Amino acid sequence: MQPMDYATLRERVYAGKLPNGLQVMVLHRPEYSRQFAFFATRYGGMDLRFRGEDGGGWVDTPAGIAHFLEHKMFDTEDGKALEILAANGAVDNAFTASHITGYYFEGTRGFEENLRTLLSFVSVPYFTQESVAKEQGIITQEIRMCEDDPENAVYYQLLESMYAHNPIKTQVVGTVESIAGLTPELLYQCHGAFYRPGNMVLCVAGNVDPDRVAAIAEDVLPKGFSSAVQVDLGQPEPPGAVRAYAQRKMPVAAPLFELGFKGEPAPEGGRLRQELVAQLACDVLFGPSAPLYRRLYEQGLINGSFDCYYSTAPGCAHIMAGGESRDPRQVLDEVLKEARRLVGEGVDGPLWDRLKRAAYGGMVRRLNSLESICIDLAQAYFDGDDYLRFPELFQSIEREDVQRLLECWCTQQRSSLSVITPVDGTVE
């Protein structure tokens, strides 16, 4: 495990790659009471079609399988794994996103035992017909809950309008129908393909010994070297959105909207930089310090629920903004107008300076959370970036970078609007 120092942030990370291909990173935080461990695979809801290194053909899997697998990994043959974590008072959980699945625990005692347990239950699959059937009952309820969630609905409705092929638009949880046909065999096959050490990363933060972390990982996990699998994301995406507008009714108090601009995925090794540039573009275009935000707010077109962000996954990148509004179409019109103005007139100098300063501070504040930092380190590793280099990257970003992005992405043709309108009588 090699130490890396990040002087500006006063951080030290120990990192190394095990012979089996697993990347291990330990953030040294001696002053924290808790330890947080995050074990993740580069596999999520969008990875539906894949081919192993073993020369087999393409395998097609149903929507929701990565998430289903995540639930099932908590079952072990002796059923003891979670009892060990529980006995130490540790809190464990997991999540599945479109392109990453992560398992974690946080605790204040029995760290090494907890870590062994985490690594073991995630790397050793155990599925039966019976346990798969039982999980279908639980996940059906989770899917129902998502179906009733307007935030989820407005988000996926937007992705479906924006993307023609990219599987980012597939619901991570799948549908009741898609998970109905899942079998233990299929789950074993996906586990074998994606849960190999070469496709995974382990990030730990807290007052722990980095060499012990590496030694435990080496001891618990499979030994042979393994590399990543190949995933098919479908045909290349056209630059424009598929549909400009989509809406549906749900029991909400006021219309909810999410608007999106379809962007271009960053080149290899340039993802973190693009993220910083795109986030600054969001701040310039519709952040609370920018003129448009105030105008929309004062006209009552947006309220405090308004939020904007950049997000990316393999083969796609986009800017989104949304919240509640009585007139979402007008919000989008104003945003497009403001983007044209910014491209024409350029970004105001003093505004630019303070937005950059604020963005840097925001990222420093985020480092308080062991959870955030481990997830960010893991994601950046999968993307080929070094997350804690962000202070240096900020130095290299100029106004022109942001203007170029706005000019290319924030156009009518690349935009789409998703709206959820209230059904009558939602509120008595």
Place this chain on the structure above:
Amino acid sequence: MGGPKMERSHKILARGVELAVCRSDQFKTGLLGVTLAVPLQQQTATANALTPDVLYRGSRNYPDMECLSAATDQLYGAALGPAVRQRGESQCVSFLCSFIDDRYALDGMALLEPAARLVGEVLLDPVTEHGVFRRDYVSGEGANLADEINARVNDKRGWSIYRLTQEMCAGEAYALDKLGDADEAVGMEPETLWSRYQQLLERSRVIFYYGGSASPDRVEEAVLQSFQPLLHDRQVQLSCQVVAEPDHPVRRVTEEMDVTQGKLAMGFRTGGVTMGTELYPALLVCNALYGGTAHSKLFQNVREKLSLCYFASSMLDTIKGLMVVSSGVEFADFDRAEQAILDQLEAVRRGEFTAGEHTAAVRAVVNNLVSRRDSQGQMEDDCVTQLLSRGEWTAPEALAEAVERVTPQQVAQAAGMIRLDTVYRLTGKEGQ
């Protein structure tokens, strides 16, 4: 336990005005909070909830959101915002400001003093017209607050718990919405809000909190400089009515909405066990064992064994003495789920849990308590909650030690005092 250096200090600045400081080098940031606490009352709830939103629209020196946001940008993107919290039957109006520690400022700037100045200005020196709040700010924020109140219905789980609490505690101040009333928010007049604001400043209990690397002396100086108008004696009575047991048969409320999944919320009284009482540590363990963790009886039995729901969990309000169980189920399974939830509570009452389950629950509570020192936000929240409900501020480690000593008999005893009061069901519309 124990961990690295963390120094707490607590000082009375005037009667009803206190400063709590938790000094530590652990964090990348400093957190400064000012909280004004008053009894939660029908006549004042809406105005008190609306006031911080209107204040946050602009001060005399930063008269609009863009100026104010520019000011926080200059402080390296300090996160400044209003918060309205309910603690028992008190309504707490706060401004919280999180800013990077001086060590990370690229130009060597000191952040605490300007951050305190900004918070003080926003709270105490608003932009005005005709001697009161600006009319457009009041009407704009009134509409936003009404939207926020009405939007509670969007989150069906939260809605079911909210409705349960309203029904269960009808007639108690606890049932009032901490955000007030939507219609009243929309119709608020600037003059009315202004006079309520003056009362809030004059008659509330005031708690300043700081967590971060600065010394208590430096913090006190910054507070004295920036919040002078608040630093005078005041008399505030804050209390919370604890109903030990329901005095009626189980109340049942069922409502319909256009949903695909049913929501079940069950409200219990904890038999008078609240923060600071003798059985309080046992109640915390009881809740963890019963439904507070992913290893609890509710999760393991109602979700995992019976596969009845995606979630089933219990939570406590330790000031009011309530426990709420919340679950999402198919409409057809309401009765089975409710019975299963009650069966599990009965099992805890009878002491039907293993030594392993007991130890796990104790350690889960201890882990949660000890971990709180790793979060500035949680420490601020704990400090305000404790000072308001008990008048003293103790390190979570002290409570953790008491929790370690809780016996299985005490857990069963705490469970035995819990009584079902009200059951709320949110179901689909007829014909679905």
